[in-house]
Amino acid sequence: MAGDTRHVLLFGLHVTDDAMYRRYREEMLPFLRKHGGAFGYDFVVTRTLASETDLAINRVFTMSFPERERAAALFSDPGYLAVRRAWFEPSVAAVTRISAFDEPVPDRRAAM
Numbered sequence: 657m658a659g660d661t662r663h664v665l666l667f668g669l670h671v672t673d674d675a676m677y678r679r680y681r682e683e684m685l686p687f688l689r690k691h692g693g694a695f696g697y698d699f700v701v702t703r704t705l706a707s708e709t710d711l712a713i714n715r716v717f718t719m720s721f722p723e724r725e726r727a728a729a730l731f732s733d734p735g736y737l738a739v740r741r742a743w744f745e746p747s748v749a750a751v752t753r754i755s756a757f758d759e760p761v762p763d764r765r766a767a768m
Contacts, residue, residue, distance in 0.1 A: 659761070663724045664696070666755040668713035673747040677715075680743030687736040691729050692722045711750040724758070 671677045688694065696718035704713055721727040730736055 659722070661758050662720045662722060662761050663727055663758050664756070665719045665721075665727060665753065666757075667717055667719070668701075668711075668752040668754050669715040669717075669748050670712040670750040671715045671747060672749045676743055676747035680739065680747060683739040683743055684736060687730060687733055687739065688719070691733065692726045693719055693730055696720050707752075709752050711752050713750070713752055716754075724756075727756075 669677075698717040699715070701714050701716055707713065719727070721730070
């Protein structure tokens with residue numbers, strides 16, 4: 657049933673400039689919301705115990721969207737791409753897409 661599931665992306669980054677990356681997050685948020693997306697979890701990681709890549713990871717986060725197509729629309733949005741070029745690319749040395757999956761929308765009341 658539509659609205660009962662969401663598409664989740666799990667990323668690992670190697671952020672090299674925290675201030676520029678913070679600015680990227682601020683500037684890209686309107687585009688994320690425009691496409692129905694949101695950040696779920698967000699972690700600063702100091703040590704990696706296991707990895708399937710040689711790329712360094714010091715930031716791990718999730719983004720969720722109502723459906724996969726909305727995520728694709730964000731990453732091809734010209735406004736988003738301009739923000740990415742200006743703030744993300746100079747501040748991030750590596751991107752690892754750890755996973756992408758569909759899951760039931762969590763019932764936030766159940767977590768309380």
